[in-house]
Amino acid sequence: MSLYSVKMRASKNAHHVSGAERILNQEDLPQAVSCLTQRALHHSLGTADFINFKVEALAEAEVKHLPALPVSTRPCTTIAESFALMTSLLKELNLAEPVKLVELLRSTHPMRGAILYDVATNKQLEPDPERGIRVTYMDAAGAGCSSSGKNHFREALVLATKVVNTPGMLAELCMSDDPDYVTGYLASLKHGYTRLTPLKSVGDPHGGRVFIFDSRLGDPAQAIHFLEKEPVLVDGLPIEAPALPDPEAPFAEALAQLKQKSLYRSMRTMTSEQARHSTVNTKPMLLMSSNSYLDLTADPRVKAAAVEAAQAWGAGSGGSRLTTGNTLLAEQLENKLAQLKGKEAALLFNTGYMANLGIISALADKESVIFSDELNHASIIDGCRLSRARLVVYKHNDMQDLEAKIKQTPCSKGLIVSDAVFSMDGDILNLPDFVALGEKYHLLTMVDEAHATGVIGATGKGIVEHYGNKYAPNLIMGTLSKALGSEGGFVCASRVLREYLINKARSFIFSTAQCPAALAAAHKAIEIIEAEPERVRALQQNVLYFCSCLKELGIEASSPTAIIPLVVGDEARALAVAKELEEKGVLIPAIRYPTVPKGTARLRIALMATHTQAELKHTAELIKQALEHHQ
Numbered sequence: 001m002s003l004y005s006v007k008m009r010a011s012k013n014a015h016h017v018s019g020a021e022r023i024l025n026q027e028d029l030p031q032a033v034s035c036l037t038q039r040a041l042h043h044s045l046g047t048a049d050f051i052n053f054k055v056e057a058l059a060e061a062e063v064k065h066l067p068a069l070p071v072s073t074r075p076c077t078t079i080a081e082s083f084a085l086m087t088s089l090l091k092e093l094n095l096a097e098p099v100k101l102v103e104l105l106r107s108t109h110p111m112r113g114a115i116l117y118d119v120a121t122n123k124q125l126e127p128d129p130e131r132g133i134r135v136t137y138m139d140a141a142g143a144g145c146s147s148s149g150k151n152h153f154r155e156a157l158v159l160a161t162k163v164v165n166t167p168g169m170l171a172e173l174c175m176s177d178d179p180d181y182v183t184g185y186l187a188s189l190k191h192g193y194t195r196l197t198p199l200k201s202v203g204d205p206h207g208g209r210v211f212i213f214d215s216r217l218g219d220p221a222q223a224i225h226f227l228e229k230e231p232v233l234v235d236g237l238p239i240e241a242p243a244l245p246d247p248e249a250p251f252a253e254a255l256a257q258l259k260q261k262s263l264y265r266s267m268r269t270m271t272s273e274q275a276r277h278s279t280v281n282t283k284p285m286l287l288m289s290s291n292s293y294l295d296l297t298a299d300p301r302v303k304a305a306a307v308e309a310a311q312a313w314g315a316g317s318g319g320s321r322l323t324t325g326n327t328l329l330a331e332q333l334e335n336k337l338a339q340l341k342g343k344e345a346a347l348l349f350n351t352g353y354m355a356n357l358g359i360i361s362a363l364a365d366k367e368s369v370i371f372s373d374e375l376n377h378a379s380i381i382d383g384c385r386l387s388r389a390r391l392v393v394y395k396h397n398d399m400q401d402l403e404a405k406i407k408q409t410p411c412s413k414g415l416i417v418s419d420a421v422f423s424m425d426g427d428i429l430n431l432p433d434f435v436a437l438g439e440k441y442h443l444l445t446m447v448d449e450a451h452a453t454g455v456i457g458a459t460g461k462g463i464v465e466h467y468g469n470k471y472a473p474n475l476i477m478g479t480l481s482k483a484l485g486s487e488g489g490f491v492c493a494s495r496v497l498r499e500y501l502i503n504k505a506r507s508f509i510f511s512t513a514q515c516p517a518a519l520a521a522a523h524k525a526i527e528i529i530e531a532e533p534e535r536v537r538a539l540q541q542n543v544l545y546f547c548s549c550l551k552e553l554g555i556e557a558s559s560p561t562a563i564i565p566l567v568v569g570d571e572a573r574a575l576a577v578a579k580e581l582e583e584k585g586v587l588i589p590a591i592r593y594p595t596v597p598k599g600t601a602r603l604r605i606a607l608m609a610t611h612t613q614a615e616l617k618h619t620a621e622l623i624k625q626a627l628e629h630h631q
């Protein structure tokens with residue numbers, strides 16, 4: 001059987017567009033020429049106007065057979081990481097200056113032949129540096145010509161196999177000059193063909209090859225002759241490149257793990273407004289877990305205020321507060337909030353979460369210390385992290401521990417921060433001691449009243465009222481999204497702090513202001529709370545009544561707020577109990593890690609002012625049954 005070498009080079013307007021070669025049997029020649037012609041005519045760089053074929057017979061005895069290098073793939077997250085990996089692989093070959101070699105690859109210009117770099121003399125050995133070394137006379141054994149497209153992987157593996165089998169050759173580094181092909185490789189007899197990805201960003205036409213040679217181990221002239229003239233067929237080539245790992249795979253795996261640990265979260269679809277009686281996936285449901293404690297999101301007056309504001313002021317605010325988004329509505333609501341909380345001034349944020357993030361990261365920096373309760377809400381924790389202040393976590397509501405830690409950590413700039421009502425446990429901060437410690441040690445004090453506003457204090461004004469209006473933290477943060485039935489966050493503080501936050505709080509500065517409907521709804525809700533303090537009293541009485549129902553059934557429960565946690569412990573059990581309750585028409589989702597510590601999964605019951613005693617009694621019975629069913 002006679003073998004032939006076929007080489008195709010195609011150009012357009014005298015610019016190279018495509019080049020390829022084959023070594024094949026005589027009978028496969030016509031088809032190969034046809035395939036390669038197709039390739040030249042359908043290249044992404046354009047249709048060739050000049051195609052040059054060179055066909056030569058080869059003496060079969062001259063053709064050297066080499067086994068294909070074993071292939072592995074080493075995906076990295078960044079280009080820098082891929083090059084770091086390339087450097088460390090070169091180190092494994094005992095090369096003295098791996099960084100220099102990698103730099104050489106990165107600085108080669110596209111469409112040049114390879115650099116032949118001699119590590120013995122630190123010189124480049126290409127006879128013509130503009131042309132470089134062009135490796136030819138090679139193919140996969142029995143490749144035929146089934147496709148007109150370019151198979152980067154197969155062609156590169158053939159070339160690399162030839163290169164690293166050149167006497168004196170230590171390794172090859174390659175980065176494709178195809179702008180869309182970001183995978184390169186390092187090849188050596190030690191490492192095989194190691195695919196490295198990404199080596200560049202998509203669209204980058206940069207590429208090149210560096211052959212790393214040692215002239216003490218081989219003769220350069222012979223090496224160049226082998227690379228450019230001696231025919232090689234590579235045996236055992238894999239048909240397909242091993243699939244690069246799916247970049248989404250780690251996330252799918254993480255989700256599977258969460259499911260296995262009963263920590264997977266998903267959303268349920270509410271199909272009606274948020275009210276005591278809602279529908280979930282169109283099924284009627286008694287909500288025993290809503291933060292709309294006073295059932296005001298569904299109040300006709302609150303809804304009407306939102307509608308009117310949308311009509312009068314538009315659907316959105318059109319800008320941040322510091323550009324075009326500051327409306328009279330926002331300022332009026334801030335005045336109302338400041339008055340409600342007995343502070344000089346107030347500032348709105350888009351959500352409670354953004355309020356905590358913005359306030360804490362503006363007030364504290366690398367020089368500050370923040371003392372934070374171990375059960376503080378995630379938004380406080382995230383604000384602390386963002387500030388880069390030193391964080392000192394003290395035991396839950398333990399003022400002795402807090403004082404001890406303050407003493408251990410002297411600081412010139414400090415903040416103590418705590419939930420006023422703890423969101424997952426429903427207990428209340430020891431405000432008198434908290435404020436006293438702030439004063440004693442000259443630290444700013446900040447409370448988060450997300451679950452206090454509209455809930456505690458004789459008229460629902462919150463924690464300061466709850467303790468008889470005697471203790472005033474510097475900052476009272478809160479949200480409009482819970483008892484106030486709307487959405488948005490706020491902070492009440494001195495005028496100075498308000499001004500400072502306007503200038504420094506990034507979640508305030510760089511976000512579009514709230515929509516008019518949300519502002520007007522919250523304003524109306526505050527007016528209703530002020531006019532109807534009996535709502536707050538009804539909520540407080542519901543808590544007492546519901547806890548007594550549970551106790552009668554032998555379930556220990558008590559809470560001074562609207563949040564009643566029933567700690568079940570095991571995550572799977574909590575999910576099972578919650579599921580049974582949902583099937584029976586009562587919605588109390590299970591709260592699990594990381595919202596609460598591992599092994600303290602719970603049913604977080606949240607009452608509303610409008611729940612009837614009959615509903616509360618019935619729910620207590622359903623809870624007892626569900627707990628019994630899932631021991």
Ligand code: PMP
Pocket residue numbers: 351352353354356377379419423448450451479480481487488489
């Ligand atoms: N702080 C606490 C204590 C909370 O419970 C929440 C809401 N879960 C927030 C802040 C965040 O408020 P918002 O929902 O308005 O972002």
